[in-house]
Amino acid sequence: MNAVSLSAVSKQFGEFWANRDISLDIHSGSIHAIVGENGAGKSTLTKIIYGLLTPTSGSISVRGQSVRFNSPRQAIAAGIGMVHQHFMLIPGLTVTENIILGDERCALFSLLNRKEAARKIQSIADRHGMAIDPDVFISELSVGEEQRVEILKLLYRNANILILDEPSAVLTPSETEQLFRTLKSFRKEGKTVLLITHKLGEVLSVSDTVSVMRRGRIVATEPTTAVTKSDLARLMVGRNVLLRVENPPEKPGNTVLKVSQAGFIDEKGRQRLDGLSFKVREGEIYGIAGVEGNGQSELLALLWGMVEPGCLTSGSITVSNIPLDDKSSAEVASLGVSLIPENRLQHAVIKDFSVYDNMIFGRHREKKFLRFAGFDAKTIRGYTNTLIGQYDIRCDIQSNPALSDLSGGNQQKIVLAREIERPGLKLLILAQPTRGVDIGALEMIHKKIIEARDKNIAILLVSAELDEIISLSSRIGCLYKGSIRHEFSTEEIRKGRSSEQDFEKEIGMFIT
Numbered sequence: 001m002n003a004v005s006l007s008a009v010s011k012q013f014g015e016f017w018a019n020r021d022i023s024l025d026i027h028s029g030s031i032h033a034i035v036g037e038n039g040a041g042k043s044t045l046t047k048i049i050y051g052l053l054t055p056t057s058g059s060i061s062v063r064g065q066s067v068r069f070n071s072p073r074q075a076i077a078a079g080i081g082m083v084h085q086h087f088m089l090i091p092g093l094t095v096t097e098n099i100i101l102g103d104e105r106c107a108l109f110s111l112l113n114r115k116e117a118a119r120k121i122q123s124i125a126d127r128h129g130m131a132i133d134p135d136v137f138i139s140e141l142s143v144g145e146e147q148r149v150e151i152l153k154l155l156y157r158n159a160n161i162l163i164l165d166e167p168s169a170v171l172t173p174s175e176t177e178q179l180f181r182t183l184k185s186f187r188k189e190g191k192t193v194l195l196i197t198h199k200l201g202e203v204l205s206v207s208d209t210v211s212v213m214r215r216g217r218i219v220a221t222e223p224t225t226a227v228t229k230s231d232l233a234r235l236m237v238g239r240n241v242l243l244r245v246e247n248p249p250e251k252p253g254n255t256v257l258k259v260s261q262a263g264f265i266d267e268k269g270r271q272r273l274d275g276l277s278f279k280v281r282e283g284e285i286y287g288i289a290g291v292e293g294n295g296q297s298e299l300l301a302l303l304w305g306m307v308e309p310g311c312l313t314s315g316s317i318t319v320s321n322i323p324l325d326d327k328s329s330a331e332v333a334s335l336g337v338s339l340i341p342e343n344r345l346q347h348a349v350i351k352d353f354s355v356y357d358n359m360i361f362g363r364h365r366e367k368k369f370l371r372f373a374g375f376d377a378k379t380i381r382g383y384t385n386t387l388i389g390q391y392d393i394r395c396d397i398q399s400n401p402a403l404s405d406l407s408g409g410n411q412q413k414i415v416l417a418r419e420i421e422r423p424g425l426k427l428l429i430l431a432q433p434t435r436g437v438d439i440g441a442l443e444m445i446h447k448k449i450i451e452a453r454d455k456n457i458a459i460l461l462v463s464a465e466l467d468e469i470i471s472l473s474s475r476i477g478c479l480y481k482g483s484i485r486h487e488f489s490t491e492e493i494r495k496g497r498s499s500e501q502d503f504e505k506e507i508g509m510f511i512t
């Protein structure tokens with residue numbers, strides 16, 4: 001029996017086909033994953049199934065019945081529920097109030113109803129191992145808990161087909177594991193789960209069937225046991241992809257960055273860094289693993305001279321033995337430091353300016369780009385073209401595009417090229433270098449990071465993606481509540497574990 005069946009479904013936005021000729025059977029009582037790169041059309045497909053978008057052509061049936069939804073209300077009535085990428089909860093209401101809100105069977109302001117609802121919610125939550133207090137306010141919940149509330153909302157309305165769009169994007173490794181246990185418990189009850197994700201490890205660990213989307217089409221649907229990570233990557237990108245960059249052993253040299261017993265108290269008096277110590281040597285990549293909010297932003301702000309003087313309340317930070325103290329960003333850069341910030345659009349580029357301008361942004365005072373009283377346009381063009389080739393930046397440079405005309409991955413490659421090629425670079429600081437970047441571009445970015453390391457540059461990598469940390473780092477520091485809780489040495493990383501997932505779990509224990 002198929003929970004949902006799509007036949008030749010297409011969706012056009014103007015001239016553009018976001019979904020094209022999609023035929024897909026989602027079996028009742030299974031976990032069906034859909035993977036694909038950014039823009040492949042996954043969210044569009046889920047919105048069609050959920051009645052948020054109507055298909056341009058094609059037909060859909062739910063449990064064998066042909067349907068034509070004009071709104072989510074109809075989909076909900078047919079037992080379909082969806083958790084969006086962005087949650088839609090009201091912070092000033094409790095868990096119970098949020099769940100019963102909009103459900104006609106229940107008046108929000110009747111105390112009796114609310115008590116009854118709270119009991120029902122608790123029992124559903126218990127049955128599926130979802131820890132939650134129905135009486136607590138949404139504003140007090142973590143992101144993972146909010147997601148649980150969204151899922152409970154669907155179950156409360158008796159949804160038996162659940163659609164989750166990139167649910168793990170906002171979760172810690174242990175929360176993700178918990179979510180997957182819950183999904184498996186739904187399957188046991190005969191419910192159907194449609195799981196959208198771009199993390200291939202997750203697909204393999206939780207799904208029964210996997211479909212791959214590329215440019216609006218489903219290019220494969222396979223039993224999960226029949227495919228490997230590299231199969232999926234190849235199908236997603238349309239060519240062979242190296243998931244793990246070649247990472248030959250590094251030869252670390254002198255210490256470049258040294259952080260000793262650093263303390264940081266923010267303007268609200270909260271201790272953000274507390275005795276943080278680590279060092280990064282020439283020719284090595286030091287990875288900082290951690291759940292966001294454990295001091296990463298404060299560390300990066302300190303390193304890049306982006307804090308008020310005196311924020312470093314104890315300890316010291318030095319680059320090549322020179323204390324950073326209250327140096328400005330420009331002064332830090334003059335020590336041979338480059339930063340690729342987390343939010344590149346805000347801090348690393350000017351998106352309405354041309355690719356040429358962005359390639360020398362921050363490096364525009366270098367002599368070679370200047371001529372008489374202005375810029376040497378010819379040199380800048382030539383330099384940009386060379387780097388476009390070396391970093392495989394996909395753009396039609398002849399048409400002089402603005403940076404915003406490029407995809408996220410190509411924008412990031414421009415920032416990377418500009419910063420890695422900076423003359424005199426000694427320390428490269430990378431914050432979430434591949435966030436929002438497709439796996440094709442990710443491969444190139446990782447390769448260039450390794451190449452920079454092999455040119456003896458010291459690299460600090462701060463990333464929330466554990467597989468990225470594992471595949472690039474020579475040593476790994478697990479950041480938790482403002483200090484390094486455990487450091488994995490080069491030998492430990494090399495030691496070899498039965499699988500990458502096992503290593504992720506091991507790291508996970510030190511960051512949560």
Ligand SMILES: Nc1ncnc2c1ncn2[C@@H]1O[C@H](COP(=O)(O)OP(=O)(O)O)[C@@H](O)[C@H]1O
Binds near residue numbers: 044045
């Ligand atoms: N409402 C819309 N109008 C125009 N284009 C859209 C709209 N929604 C999505 N698209 C385009 O359709 C493509 C697929 O988007 P989406 O389904 O969100 O992909 P995914 O979820 O796989 O990243 C993207 O190129 C996106 O820009």
Ligand SMILES: [Mg+2]
Binds near residue numbers: 042043
């Ligand atoms: Mg999407």
